[in-house]
Amino acid sequence: MGTQNAHLLIVDDDDRIRQLLKRFLMSKNYGVSTAKDAAEARELIDAIDFDLLIFDIMMPGEDGISLTKFVRNERNTPILLLTARGEANDRIEGLSAGADDYLPKPFEPEELALRIANILRRVKPAPVQTAMTFGDTTYDLTRDELKREGIIIRLTETEKSLMRELATRSGAVVTREELARKAGVAADRSIDVQVARLRRKLEPNSAEPMYLQTIRGQGYRLAPDI
Template sequence: MATGHALSDRRDAEPGDAAADLPHILVVDDDGRLRELLRRFLSDNGFRVSVAGDAAEARARMAGVSYDLMVLDVMMPGESGVELTRDLRRRERIPILMLTAMGEAEDRITGLESGVDDYLAKPFEPRELLLRIRTILRRVGEPAMPQAAATAAGEVRFGAFRFDLGQNILWRGSAPVRLTEAEATLLRAFAMAPGVTFTREDLVDGSAVNGGTRTVDVQITRLRRKIEPDPKFPRFLQTVRGKGYVLRLES
């Protein structure tokens, strides 16, 4: 796929440019083709994008620019994405979405424990990348909720339940709750951003739900039957009238 000189020569927006108000993302990946594809895709979807080929270049860019989010590959020559994240977390709070080709639960948990905000396994659906990015940006842009913290092990707790973000497993006490793949994917989207309202379109466009907006309502109803004491009066997975749905974490 030809990327063209316009992509590789594109510069950061100057103050006063319309693009200067867009969220600024730093993509760090040693795969040049993927960097350019991500630059084009994210630019076309409302973001300002800079790229770096490794950890050293990423640090050089961050020395002069404040970014809203980093998309970071885990496997890079020299310093890995996990190592870079651990170092950045000593002094930086930039949100990080990690890209990984490693699908094992232990590898995903290692990424979460290093301080990344979310991870996405390669190959990935571009629409899901957008959902993850928008979810992170919305989460960091809203006031923190006391009950909305994931544990260091990558878990989100609500009521008698805990959702393991590393393995996509819902537990009630010590017993796993059987979820379909679709239900687990939907619950994960909410668990990554408790307190954030998702529209039906957000969930469909980000591939949290396969199908149309009506499918979202069906999946929400099914999920509520498994997590709510009374599905007719949801305590956790609530409807926000005129907007969509939100996961509220309560003790």
């Protein structure tokens, strides 16, 4: 899901503000639900899996801080607090309760949209690349399959563990200790031997590796073509 297809919940006792924000955020291609108080918000939160919650702090009855604490005890849905109270202590209280961001009133709607987009980008998991190519060799992470020109190259269970860990973190350096732990081998020459065996199956020339790279003093990195 793209950030601008996310479903938001706005909780504010001011009907005019709720409707203004709803229209504005819907114009940004968000799905938007609203609630006039914490009680109505609790019912919606129990029924719907929202992508982000926007709470006004100063509401009659249960306030936004209390509602934030309630949500945090139940789930990790990101929360943005809106309030006319902009003092440092109030911001600290809101963030300590579990809010992800804090926007004092009055504010520009465009700033609200930017803060929402930033929060959603932070919490959205990065996509994991599942199909990779290494010259004439391909690796399918979902199947644990390494193929050269369509023919499956047999991997041992240790080699599968190494390849899976490197592929999941493609482009990043994985330490020898991390790889050894995942593969269930000692973090000494044993892991180097296993990596060398995997290289012979992956690389066109394992003596001059292009794809399974050694990062001196750090570990190994997988660098696929795609």
